[in-house]
Amino acid sequence: MAEEGFKDYFAELSERYGRPRHELPQLALDTVYDSGYVTGQADQAHFWSLLRERFPLNEKEIELTAGILRHFQLRRSVLTLVDELHGFGFRTGILSDQTDWLDMLDRRDDLFSHFDRVFNSYYLG
Structure with missing residues (x-):
């Protein structure tokens, strides 16, 4: 549904700190x-x-969070497909092991409006 913002951002940070790309993700x-x-x-x-x-990060929390969110780019083609399925009468939902970052993505991109239900581990445990 979205580019791997979490993994990509931490890979970028890992390289910035002179570490192997896979280490920080x-x-x-x-x-x-x-x-x-x-x-x-x-x-x-x-x-x-x-x-x-566990890792010596120098960036402020707000900068780190912004970096993660900036790297999360929704795949519009997936949302178009979801909307089409919904139009045919299918119920649509998200089943996610995300944090409240998913809420931030929704505020930015109006993500949840494409789905009937959102099940997020952050709220469900």
């Missing part, structure tokens, strides 16, 4: 789960704090 993925952020048991600040314990 995997570390960030492990951290988003270990912190409880992906299941709504912790907030974004806790995620960033734990990630900083």
Whole structure:
């Protein structure tokens, strides 16, 4: 549905810090789960704090979040298909292991309006 904004941004950061491209994306993925952020048991600040314990990030949280969101680009062709399916009477939904970043993407791109339901692990645990 969207470009791999999370993975792509952290790969870019990894290179910026002179580390292998794959290092920070995997570390960030492990951290988003270990912190409880992906299941709504912790907030974004806790995620960033734990990630900083594991990797020496210098950027401010707001810059890091903006970088992730900037790299998440919705695939309009997928949304067009979803809209067509909805037009044929199919119920559409999102099943996501996202955080509240999904809400931020919705505010930016009006994502949720294309779907009947959104199931997000951040709220469902």
